[in-house]
Amino acid sequence: MSNCWRSRRGTVFSCGFEPGLFSCFGVLLLTTHVLYGEANTNTSVVVQKDAQFDITYLDTVTSENQTIYAFNHTVSKNKTEGVRVSVELLSERPNGPVLFVVRQKQAVLSFQVPLILRGLYQRKYQYTQVGRTLCQPPTLALSEMQFFYVDVSTLSTSGVHYQLRVSRVESFTLQTDKKFTFNATPSQPQFFKYVFPDGEDTVIVKVNSQKNFPCSVMSIQDIQCPVYDLDNNVAFIGMYQTMTKTGAITVQVINLYLVSLHHPQPYFSIKDTLSNPTPHCSFSYAVANVYIMGVLFCLGIFLSFYILTFLVKLKICLSNKRISFALSLSERPLDVVGRCRQESLSSVEEDDYDTLADIDSDKNIVRTKKYLCVSDLARKDKRVLNKKYQIYFWNIATIAVFYALPVIQLVITYQTVVNVTGNQDICYYNFLCAHPLGALSSFNNILSNLGYVMLGLLFLLIVLQRDILHNRALMRNDTPALECGIPKHFGLFYAMGTALMMEGLLSACYHVCPNYTNFQFDTSFMYMIAGLCMLKLYQKRHPDINASAYSAYACLAAVIFFSVLGVVFGKGNTAFWVVFSVIHIVATMLLSTQLYYVGRWRLDSGILRRILYVIYTDCIRQCSGPIGFRGVCVCVHRAAYGLIKRPNDFASYLLAIAICNLLLYFAFYIIMKLRSGERVLFLALVCILFTAVVWGFALFFFFQGLSTWQKTPAESREHNRDCILLSFFDDHDIWHFLSSIAMFGSFLVLLTMDDDLDTIQREKIYVF
Known part of the structure; x- marks a missing residue:
């Protein structure tokens, strides 16, 4: 905004105003002095000088004189030149600031020297050297001569020495x-x-x-x-x-x-x-300009898994047909013996088995055997258990809908704020490899999550195909399906596939605007996946006593609750870490007790005495305690580490605990499977080796750390790196690719690792 007025001598004065630089009061005060100061003192002098570029002008200004420097230059339509005004006060302690006003054809620029800027805690910093570049609006003419003026004035009664230099910007x-x-x-x-x-x-x-x-x-x-x-x-x-x-x-x-x-x-x-x-x-x-190539690459990778799965299924189907034809010409295998246990037709309620009067004593007798077999813990009606485990799928589907909708709404709001305000400090992207598309600031980080969704859907299709084949076998009353192998319950598998798809959706939502306030969007379903995998491992050998969906999801909700508390209050808060460590240790001991007693224990006044007795007899006296109590020692160690170190990223620390528990349990399961004389089939072995290798590469790219919301946005950008794949994807995108493949492979391992037991009677399969 500029205003012009004329003094008694006819000289034109102008005043420029920039938001945040001068107040209207300050501008009017200077104007009043110029207008009326001359009338009172009759000594105000205005001097206009023709000035040239690249020449330093040394001069003095007081309240009684004002200097105007007139410049001219040729502006061309096909060539843009920058013009820079540099000034410096030579007086050490001027009595007042000097105002410099640059008047151009289409703009006015004004600033005072010393220039006062505010830093932290509103502290003021004065600068006696100021340099400003003049804006260059486009011109319609091919070439024209333009003039601009630099007005120098002050209210200081004593002379202020300064130097002025105007130069072209190369x-x-x-x-x-x-x-x-x-x-x-x-x-x-x-x-x-x-x-x-x-x-x-x-x-x-x-x-x-x-x-x-x-x-x-x-x-x-x-x-x-x-x-x-x-x-x-x-x-x-x-x-x-x-x-x-x-x-x-x-x-x-x-x-x-x-x-x-x-x-x-x-x-x-x-x-x-x-x-x-x-x-x-x-x-x-x-x-x-590689968006199309990035999308095609992403789709090509994950569609290849669909093609590979189809080819493997086709080969297995052809092999089974040849085996079925060979068996039809000979006797049935001798290892398939025994009489099928008839299913109850009276009811399909979950607690039917517990209505018998002598069931408690029967459970105590069966479950205190020295060596339990799967048949001992697979006595409930199959249809009852199927309904029980299908609840896992329906519950997680319901949770997904109610969780995802507000998340999507929130991240859309985040992205809108970024686009409207232009503040790039709100979201922690890898700015050196952030490719926007439409309203999205980093489309590549969102696209790379497609693998979780596509591979989660593929896993659901694989589980559905196995479920259909198993139900057909039950309808034919096939003896292997009825009483051989690990009991087939697919509800947890459906829940795992759904969780993998939701992890992709919520990770994409998080990467719309990654920051510390929405990091739990990216990790919530990781906790779900880790918990469901552990439940599935336990369910394989303990189908009757596995946790219900309601209690399992309640525990996972508590984990997510502590994750949020840790992000908000955990940094440097000793009280929080003490409470969390105590709850962590107590929960681990209760879970280990449940595993050790195979579900047959009571929470009463004598529980502490019984726990101490078991620790003494199994861990101290015999030094051959169960894995549960060895796991307690590991959990206590991790709790002590958290209490002492108190890592800043609590969500990642909690996720590391869940993944560590899953890996320990999985390793224990494989070791005990081999010790029990069981074997791992070729397909499962390939899945295990492939998944282990992919997890190794995935973790390598995960720990590259391209950004971190634990630091300021400016410090986080020090970790930014250029794209490394197709000039479109960065290290974190590759982590998304590899981790989705690794999770899919891990699910296949859980699905196929006990296929070698499909022709073994359950009375011969050990529980561990």
């Missing part, structure tokens, strides 16, 4: 894939112009500082006047982000100004500094 227009070096300080920001060439629609603007300056700001703005290039107004329009060493913003199809400036004082440090370090930065561009 390389004001930037080019794609060409690095450019420039200097910037808090009082001397820089901005440059970039025009999209024909055929380009996306560029990645990268700024790399060669010095570790505490905090800088880079901004992308449309080509217009004024350009907001000071710390107190850079957030007004466009996109901006803070940085220390590295910054990057992806821009689509707009001509732009790149603004780079430094905070007067780092907002994440309480150390005071009045120095003006000048880091050397490089500016480079990278064209990103």
